[in-house]
Amino acid sequence: MSRKPFYLLPLLALPLQAGAATPAQTLSEVASALGAESLQSIQFSGAGSDYALGQFGHAGEAWPKFIDKSYQRVVSFAPWATELQRTRLQGENPPRGGGGQPIFGEQQQTQSVTAESPSAISLQSELAVTLPQAFIKAAQQASDLKAEEQHAGGKHYTVLSFTAPNKARTRGWVNAQHQIERVETQIDNPVYGDVNYEAQFSGYRDFGGVQFPGHIVQKAGGYPVLELNVSEVKLNVPAQIKASVPPTPVLASEPLGKDVWLISGGYAAVAVGFKDHVLIIEGGQNDQRSEAVIAEAKRLFPGKKIGALVNTHAHFDHAGGLRNYVAEGATIITHESNVPYFQKVWANPHRLAPDRLALHPRPAKFRAVKDELLLSDGEHSVQLFRLQDFGHNDGTLVAYLPNEKVLVEADAFNPPASPLTQTPASISPFQQSLVANIEARKLVVERIVPIHLPADNRKIAYTELLTAVGRIDSKAQLSLTETK
Ligand SMILES: [Zn+2]
Structure with missing residues (x-):
């Protein structure tokens, strides 16, 4: 093995150098590289696995797995909204844990979140760890964007950070190609408190004129909640997303x-x-x-x-x-x-x-x-x-x-x-x-x-x-x- 370079220290933060790009300039370059500038909405689809947060077979174990035979997500940035449609199969055999198990055959699921939804406050944070373009859009709307330089794993990153509407400090690691490789944020949970969410975006390639990761891994509380291989991306799709807000039952x-x-x-x-x-x-x-x-x-x-x-x-x-x-x-x-x-x-x-x-x-x-x-x-x-x-x-x-x-x-x-x-x-x-x-x-x-x-x-x-x-x-x- 080659010797590790001396700067291979975990997440060594350096101040921005004089003459370096401002946070807003860096964000603008990232938005341009990832085709986010004129994006009003985006739809991406693929297949992989999802994992049901908080539905373990034994307290403290990883979240139980489901196979996502198909996964399609529409995200609107103005106004912020999202709709997920997926076809799920049983992923744990024998069935172990909750989240709708056991699934016999295929389960069709549709979930949407809009400004009217109870979870609307954390929507930008959730989307920032789901697709890089959402991180960019949320960062553009923040009033406290910052940047710092970091060396990690032998690579150089600019780390953009901002406070999302749910008060979570949200960070994105931008590489030399202006791709966002990693995002971290937090989302409130009544049991767990501030849950750490993180995403790894890899295998960027051109999907019809936009750079999008071919592989998305999202974790919550240290365990995977989504692993997706992306096969298709569509830009500026009509996004008429309706909130699925159930009626409040009467006590x-x-x-x-x-x-x-x-x-x-x-x-x-x-x-x-x-x-x-x-x-x-x-x-x-x-x-x-x-x-x-x-x-x-x-x-x-x-x-x-x-x-x-x-x-x-x-x-x-x-x-x-x-x-x-x-x-x-x-x-x-x-x-x-x-x-x-x-x-x-x-x-x-x-x-x-x-x-x-x-x-x-x-x-x-x-x-x-x-x-x-x-x-x-x-x-x-x-x-x-x-x-x-x-x-x-x-x-x-x-x-x-x-x-x-x-x-x-x-x-x-x-x-x-x-x-x-x-x-x-x-x-x-x-x-x-x-x-x-x-x-x-x-x-x-x-x-x-x-x-x-x-x-x-x-x-x-x-x-x-x-x-x-x-x-x-x-x-x-x-x-x-x-x-x-
Ligand atoms: Zn249960």
Whole structure:
């Protein structure tokens, strides 16, 4: 091997030399080289893999993989908006982790973000780590563009940096050919705090008059979220992107038994009024949802403190509201494998969007569950147990309420929008696992309360789960329904 040059120090920063290009001049040269000057919109397509952030099989593992048989993204720069259309295939075999697993056959997905979307604030940061032209457009709109010279890996770079609308300092490494090789930024996440995002753009070539990377690798929190081989780029395509903003569900409470309430209007939460405190089962979704559930529980049980919160599993959509319960002083009850993970990620900075716990820090109190835990005050009982052989996430708890014959579960059975009247052609191993766990423990279940409530808000009878896994036929279930 040849001797390494002396300047091969990692990211050695040097001040700009006298007479060197100003940051704006450098940016202008990059915009010219990458064809961004007259760009109003761009569409790129290809194939590769995506990975579902926060949907690991075990807390702290890499994000689970999906095959993107096709991937097409339209990006508009005026106004900022994007639409993604992709065809996904199962990437983990056997299925392990969340994000819509298991996929049987092909899954078509369309996702769009516009100025009206809840995530609009971080759109420029997200796009800056997706395609270099978005980095350029965002940098052009920033008021604090800076440049510095760096040597890294034996190459010379000009590092352009600016503050994006979500307050994240965003950096792009420009090489001697005025190509952006690497971009770093941050995006807020309610569980993880300020998540580091980075992109590697390589294999630049001419796509119909514009220099575009042939290969894009994007990471979030240290693990890949996108690997794309680009096959086609189109410039200034008509981009009529509509926001897919779902209607806000209305908060409502339904009694499940004495001092037991189902709080709907988002991810389901169940509030149990023990003698000296309120227990909430699931603090999912986000801070907004947990604020609403906490307020509703206080209304239902005046004068009682929120003493404890049961977390079903550590997936980000099910842990999104947990920090609010820590701020409330509640003990977090979760599987023992999740405790060190929450302790680690909750220590991350929340500088981009400080939440209640970041503004008023206090240590989290945990109660770790190994295989089972009975919570009871003699009158009310909640039995927690860990799902065995559950590929969705191996640190998952379900809650059984023996008095009410209700089972509260997350992601083992997400019922479809309308009642299941026959067994689907392909049966989810996660649903089979749930039934096996219920039977192994000889639980008498009449009703399932899925954390992901069905779109029609119907009550889910246990028989619907049995139909889903082919344990009773549709005629049997229909007759059960009719005789009620
Ligand atoms: Zn999950």
